[in-house]
Amino acid sequence: MKIWHPFTQEKISSKPLKIVSGEKEYLYDETGKQYVDMISSWWVNILGHSQPEIADAIAKQAHTLEHVIFAGYTHEPAENLVEILSKHLPNSLTKFFFSDNGSTAVEVALKIAYQYFLNQGINDRDIFINLEGAYHGDTIGAMSAAGASSEYHSKFKKFFFETFSIRFPKNTEDEELSVYELERFLKENHQKVCALIIEPLVQGAAGMKMYSPQFLDRIVEVVRKCGILIIFDEVMTGFYRTGTMFAMNQVKNKPDIVCLSKALTGGFMPMSLTVTTEKIYEAFWSDDWNKAFIHGHSYTANPLACAAACATQKILQTDEIQKNIKMISETHVARLNELPNKNLIAKRSCGTISAIDLNSSKLAKNVANLMFEQGIIMRPLNNTIYFIPPYCISIKNLDRAYDILTDFLK
Numbered sequence: 030m031k032i033w034h035p036f037t038q039e040k041i042s043s044k045p046l047k048i049v050s051g052e053k054e055y056l057y058d059e060t061g062k063q064y065v066d067m068i069s070s071w072w073v074n075i076l077g078h079s080q081p082e083i084a085d086a087i088a089k090q091a092h093t094l095e096h097v098i099f100a101g102y103t104h105e106p107a108e109n110l111v112e113i114l115s116k117h118l119p120n121s122l123t124k125f126f127f128s129d130n131g132s133t134a135v136e137v138a139l140k141i142a143y144q145y146f147l148n149q150g151i152n153d154r155d156i157f158i159n160l161e162g163a164y165h166g167d168t169i170g171a172m173s174a175a176g177a178s179s180e181y182h183s184k185f186k187k188f189f190f191e192t193f194s195i196r197f198p199k200n201t202e203d204e205e206l207s208v209y210e211l212e213r214f215l216k217e218n219h220q221k222v223c224a225l226i227i228e229p230l231v232q233g234a235a236g237m238k239m240y241s242p243q244f245l246d247r248i249v250e251v252v253r254k255c256g257i258l259i260i261f262d263e264v265m266t267g268f269y270r271t272g273t274m275f276a277m278n279q280v281k282n283k284p285d286i287v288c289l290s291k292a293l294t295g296g297f298m299p300m301s302l303t304v305t306t307e308k309i310y311e312a313f314w315s316d317d318w319n320k321a322f323i324h325g326h327s328y329t330a331n332p333l334a335c336a337a338a339c340a341t342q343k344i345l346q347t348d349e350i351q352k353n354i355k356m357i358s359e360t361h362v363a364r365l366n367e368l369p370n371k372n373l374i375a376k377r378s379c380g381t382i383s384a385i386d387l388n389s390s391k392l393a394k395n396v397a398n399l400m401f402e403q404g405i406i407m408r409p410l411n412n413t414i415y416f417i418p419p420y421c422i423s424i425k426n427l428d429r430a431y432d433i434l435t436d437f438l439k
């Protein structure tokens with residue numbers, strides 16, 4: 030095999046399954062076997078596979094303009110997209126910087142935050158605050174921002190910049206202790222901190238770990254009082270994953286910078302956005318070239334990706350999809366409620382995401398294997414089983430996944 034697959038120990042993993050086509054929530058392999066994609070193909074494919082309107086939008090754009098350098102040039106699909114998204118973002122978030130994936134959206138956010146202070150002559154704010162267990166991507170900066178405790182990245186810690194991790198609260202009663210520890214750290218160090226970066230409400234790769242909007246509001250208040258910038262990494266939580274368009278819709282305190290990717294293009298094209306405030310942008314607005322944000326990628330704001338994103342955002346707001354988002358969220362709550370307690374440590378849901386912690390990773394793997402045999406694709410995170418389906422999924426298929434899990438637990 031010549032292809033080196035991501036997040037895979039190739040020696041001990043089974044041969045990758047060759048997928049030849051997809052339609053709605055289904056994927057099909059070479060033999061024609063049908064699978065329900067219960068994880069939206071790495072959390073990107075919110076409207077189903079090969080969605081015809083998105084495919085048509087890309088094809089139409091490809092016949093008109095496939096790409097143009099984005100420094101010194103602009104184009105309609107990018108302009109349309111930011112107009113659409115502006116309607117859903119807080120009024121304070123007005124400046125859109127394009128890049129290619131979740132990790133680069135995070136890199137851009139970190140660099141903008143750091144340079145925001147530099148451009149004002151402040152050069153000693155170089156610590157980032159994160160939430161214990163965070164995952165912000167696999168590039169060096171994104172790994173650094175998540176901190177050395179990450180199980181995925183600790184081997185690279187030699188290259189990391191300094192961070193402080195807020196303790197992940199065990200429950201709501203425990204939140205005050207985390208806030209107390211944060212305040213204690215800030216008392217000594219607040220002038221050295223650049224930004225807080227956090228996955229709002231749900232930490233994806235940590236195992237769909239959830240925490241309360243009240244906790245998020247509280248830590249944002251504490252941090253913001255010290256003049257520190259707030260970055261929300263909504264790469265996974267954006268576009269109705271948590272039930273609302275963005276997780277930030279569920280809190281009072283909005284971020285200074287937000288990172289968006291994954292579902293932005295409906296899973297068709299790699300693209301991301303880092304959106305920030307007028308105030309931050311103004312710190313870069315200057316006659317001095319040195320104060321510009323010198324960052325860009327070859328495919329920045331690729332017109333095909335922008336066309337896919339515009340089509341995705343339009344479909345996302347239709348009654349049909351909105352109804353199904355509600356159906357998925359309600360089904361999660363109802364079916365989690367009915368799960369037998371055997372072999373189960375914890376269960377939780379937030380909007381269209383549900384997660385169940387089992388007694389061991391082996392059990393979680395067994396569940397995944399069983400589902401796979403029965404034509405459902407899911408990918409546990411250690412001992413956590415989670416469902417994060419495309420919004421076009423039928424209640425029948427969602428129920429089927431819960432039936433298999435329920436029978437297994439029994």
Ligand SMILES: Cc1ncc(COP(=O)(O)O)c(C=O)c1O
Nearest residue numbers: 130131132164165166233264265
């Ligand atoms: C919260 C969060 N941020 C950033 C990333 C990185 O995104 P990408 O894999 O597109 O680089 C991920 C990926 O899972 C994520 O969940």
